[in-house]
Amino acid sequence: MQGSEGADGFADKADFEAIMQSLLAAGGKGSFGKIHLVSILSDEQESALGQRLPKAIAIAEKIIQSRLSQGDVCQRLSAGKYILVFPGLTDAEGTVKATAISQEIRGRLFGQAAGPIQVTVQVLPVSRLKARGLAVDAESMLQVLDAQASKSGVQLDVVFQPIWDREKQQIIGNRAITRRAFQGHYLYDDAVQFAGEQDPLAIQRNAILQEAVLSCAAIPGAVFLPQAINDHALTDPSQLTAVVRLLKQRCPGGLVIELTGAVASLPHARLRHAIKAVADGGGLVGVRIFPEPDMARFLKESGASYLCFNEAQAKTAGFTHSALYALLAVIAHEVQGLGFKPCLWNASTGQDLKRASQLGFFLFSGDPIGVMRPQMTAPHRLATAELYL
Numbered sequence: 379m380q381g382s383e384g385a386d387g388f389a390d391k392a393d394f395e396a397i398m399q400s401l402l403a404a405g406g407k408g409s410f411g412k413i414h415l416v417s418i419l420s421d422e423q424e425s426a427l428g429q430r431l432p433k434a435i436a437i438a439e440k441i442i443q444s445r446l447s448q449g450d451v452c453q454r455l456s457a458g459k460y461i462l463v464f465p466g467l468t469d470a471e472g473t474v475k476a477t478a479i480s481q482e483i484r485g486r487l488f489g490q491a492a493g494p495i496q497v498t499v500q501v502l503p504v505s506r507l508k509a510r511g512l513a514v515d516a517e518s519m520l521q522v523l524d525a526q527a528s529k530s531g532v533q534l535d536v537v538f539q540p541i542w543d544r545e546k547q548q549i550i551g552n553r554a555i556t557r558r559a560f561q562g563h564y565l566y567d568d569a570v571q572f573a574g575e576q577d578p579l580a581i582q583r584n585a586i587l588q589e590a591v592l593s594c595a596a597i598p599g600a601v602f603l604p605q606a607i608n609d610h611a612l613t614d615p616s617q618l619t620a621v622v623r624l625l626k627q628r629c630p631g632g633l634v635i636e637l638t639g640a641v642a643s644l645p646h647a648r649l650r651h652a653i654k655a656v657a658d659g660g661g662l663v664g665v666r667i668f669p670e671p672d673m674a675r676f677l678k679e680s681g682a683s684y685l686c687f688n689e690a691q692a693k694t695a696g697f698t699h700s701a702l703y704a705l706l707a708v709i710a711h712e713v714q715g716l717g718f719k720p721c722l723w724n725a726s727t728g729q730d731l732k733r734a735s736q737l738g739f740f741l742f743s744g745d746p747i748g749v750m751r752p753q754m755t756a757p758h759r760l761a762t763a764e765l766y767l
Contacts, residue, residue, distance in 0.1 A: 388443075388454045389452060390453075394453040416462060449466050450466075468617075474624050534558050535556075537566075538554055538752070541600070544739070544740060548760055549747070551601055567688065568688075580607075580639060584611055591603060599632075600629070601631070603634070604666070618659070621659070632662070634661065636664040636666055637682075638666040653681045664686045674718070675716060678718060684740075685709075689702060689724045699730070703733050706733070722739045722742050725743070726745060
């Protein structure tokens with residue numbers, strides 16, 4: 379933290395605000411254009427720690443200090459709340475670093491008994507302060523962060539759904555799914571976007587899904603990560619490649635980016651660039667779509683490996699089981715011979731699995747295989763007979 383480090387390793391208020399003012403004036407992209415707010419201890423956590431609180435704060439701050447590189451800036455807002463800026467990192471790298479710091483602190487303070495306790499990371503684009511003409515001071519930053527967190531009342535979290543491989547007869551990995559509480563019920567996956575495929579909420583969904591995977595202490599098996607693509611989300615191929623590259627490092631069992639949302643309505647060039655960007659980052663591509671033959675051929679030629687069909691989405695659209703089976707049969711016939719691995723997500727009965735298997739579907743998720751849960755399920759043997767096919 380060149381020129382801004384205090385006696386305890388943290389920037390003082392005046393130096394921090396001077397640094398932020400210069401960054402705001404410089405503009406540009408990267409993590410120097412982002413503020414990462416790491417909140418370590420909620421009021422409930424402080425109460426639970428009791429007399430151990432000073433020691434916990436010391437541990438948290440020691441971890442932060444040890445993880446800051448030359449040029450990084452950190453200001454202590456209060457005990458348990460810190461603003462971090464990483465001028466030498468990209469957006470994606472900065473978010474990963476802030477998340478890794480928070481997860482290390484969580485593990486040291488709470489360990490396996492952490493349960494639902496979350497050490498949180500919020501990201502504030504500096505451009506948002508500039509657009510509002512706000513002074514670059516800690517109080518203004520916190521006001522914008524608080525407004526950003528509550529402006530729409532949208533609170534998303536992530537759960538994981540085990541994936542079954544019919545040929546291998548085992549659970550081979552997990553799908554990440556967004557979950558939204560609404561009027562006493564939970565909404566999942568695409569249903570969290572009330573404004574449809576073009577909802578700007580897709581940007582927040584993608585980021586939350588990425589952070590959920592990056593923050594996992596151990597990732598068992600392959601990971602299917604849905605990422606909504608529309609006019610607002612996944613617009614920068616180079617940024618997508620950087621994110622996928624970081625995610626791939628955390629997913630030794632394999633990473634599949636499942637493109638969802640406005641896939642069918644986007645220009646072919648845009649889709650081709652997105653698929654290539656994922657491949658350049660080391661990931662495979664799945665596409666959630668009911669494609670026409672020409673579209674399916676284009677997707678395969680562009681590098682997509684999986685076609686993903688969401689039974690829950692079909693049922694929301696009014697499909698009966700009979701209509702669903704007929705649709706799956708048509709799709710299987712249309713894409714036969716192209717080399718895709720068809721997947722059926724959110725199957726609700728063993729009969730669904732049986733019919734789709736007969737049509738050549740390859741991977742499955744849904745209640746007969748395993749329920750959604752906050753943690754990933756480790757790969758294990760699961761024979762067909764156990765699924766009542």
